[in-house]
Amino acid sequence: MNLRTATADDLGAIMALERASFPTDAWSETLMAAELSSPHGRYVVDVEAGRLAGYGGVRAVQGAADADIQTIAIAEHARGTGRGRALLHALLAAARERGAREVFLEVRADNPVAESLYVSEGFTEIARRPRYYQPDDVDAVVMRLDLVGWAVAQRPADSVASEAGACS
Ligand SMILES: CC(C)(COP(=O)(O)OP(=O)(O)OC[C@H]1O[C@@H](n2cnc3c(N)ncnc32)[C@H](O)[C@@H]1OP(=O)(O)O)[C@@H](O)C(=O)NCCC(=O)NCCS
Numbered sequence: 058m059n060l061r062t063a064t065a066d067d068l069g070a071i072m073a074l075e076r077a078s079f080p081t082d083a084w085s086e087t088l089m090a091a092e093l094s095s096p097h098g099r100y101v102v103d104v105e106a107g108r109l110a111g112y113g114g115v116r117a118v119q120g121a122a123d124a125d126i127q128t129i130a131i132a133e134h135a136r137g138t139g140r141g142r143a144l145l146h147a148l149l150a151a152a153r154e155r156g157a158r159e160v161f162l163e164v165r166a167d168n169p170v171a172e173s174l175y176v177s178e179g180f181t182e183i184a185r186r187p188r189y190y191q192p193d194d195v196d197a198v199v200m201r202l203d204l205v206g207w208a209v210a211q212r213p214a215d216s217v218a219s220e221a222g223a224c225s
Pocket of ligand 1: 078128129130131132135136137138139140141142143163164165168169170171173174177
């Protein structure tokens with residue numbers, strides 16, 4: 058996989074994957090363009106052999122304590138090979154770099170694949186928003202991640218051990 062920050066030039070490919078991934082509630086091109094150009098977010102694309110394999114975005118205002126995973130999608134042919142997790146890691150790392158301490162997201166209650174990815178990274182359910190996704194009439198599961206704890210868990214064991222040694 059080949060991750061890089063998205064640019065306005067990626068908009069067309071992102072919208073094609075957005076519409077394929079979220080057939081009933083895809084974002085508009087106008088909204089996606091605004092997301093890509095916002096200084097308060099970071100969008101990352103996964104490009105393989107010149108073809109978009111995935112994209113995702115996080116809203117993380119510099120210095121704010123909380124951030125939000127806005128969206129994440131992997132092309133159908135490329136799913137199940139670790140790309141979704143890698144993209145999520147890149148978004149979480151970007152949020153941490155901007156100073157976020159916790160991350161929130163909403164996931165459809167009928168999307169166990171995405172929910173299981175989030176749970177496996179440490180997200181926990183904090184609320185449900187009934188009938189949030191329309192026109193499908195599906196609840197949203199609201200999830201939260203302790204980003205500071207997540208970032209510590211990503212560090213190699215030896216760097217954590219040497220820090221612990223430095224403090225004692
Ligand atoms: C959700 C999505 C981004 C996951 O990306 P992916 O590249 O397929 O996922 P990965 O290969 O990185 O797998 C990460 C975890 O997701 C879960 N997962 C992936 N495929 C799964 C499947 N077929 N069944 C159940 N869980 C699955 C597992 O927890 C997996 O961890 P594991 O490999 O340790 O078991 C992708 O399926 C997707 O784009 N779906 C459509 C759009 C979408 O629903 N986006 C999320 C909106 S909130």
